[in-house]
Amino acid sequence: MKTDSPAPFGKIASLHLHSVVSGEALNAVNEVQVVEGKGILGEPRFFGRNGRDGQPSKRQVSLIEREQLDAHAATFGLAEISPGTIRSNIETSGVELGALLDRRVRIGDAVLHIYEARTGCEKMDRICNGLREASGGGKLGVLAQVVKSGNIRVGDEIFPA
Secondary structure (H helix, E strand, C coil): CCCCCCCCCEEEEEEEECCCCCCCCCEEECEEEEECCCEECCCCCCCCCECCCCCECCCCEEEEEHHHHHHHHHHCCCCCCCCCCCCCCEEEECCCHHHHCCEEEEECCEEEEEEEECCCCHHHHHHCCCHHHHCCCCCCCEEEEEEECEEEECCCEEEEC
16 A cells, blocks of 8 residues: 655654743643744743744744753763753654754644754753753754644654645
């Protein structure tokens, strides 16, 4: 039997939303709704923000691979870096996100444009001293814009769009 469906890049391992209180742990959820040009509905930190130019902010969704988190944990002798600790909205498995820069992906019925590697801030060193430096060079995931609204669920596969 022939299929025209492309093979998935990977899948969604976990989903997280920021707390309304800055610096608190992210909240794990099973599903998010993303809105074109705005980000994740209910995401208190980034949803609907505008840039200095008055246009919608490009930073709408952050993604990181569980495999990269496992590598960081091994580097620092940690048993694990728990889901949500690195403060990404979406954690994936089975996909190298850096290879998808400047590409669109379909997750659930949503489409995201992955536009740049994510950089770390001082909060990374609060997780583990030295993590900010170790996560340089594209080792902290990617940032994406929502180009088609839809729902994304834990377990959804990631396809080319």
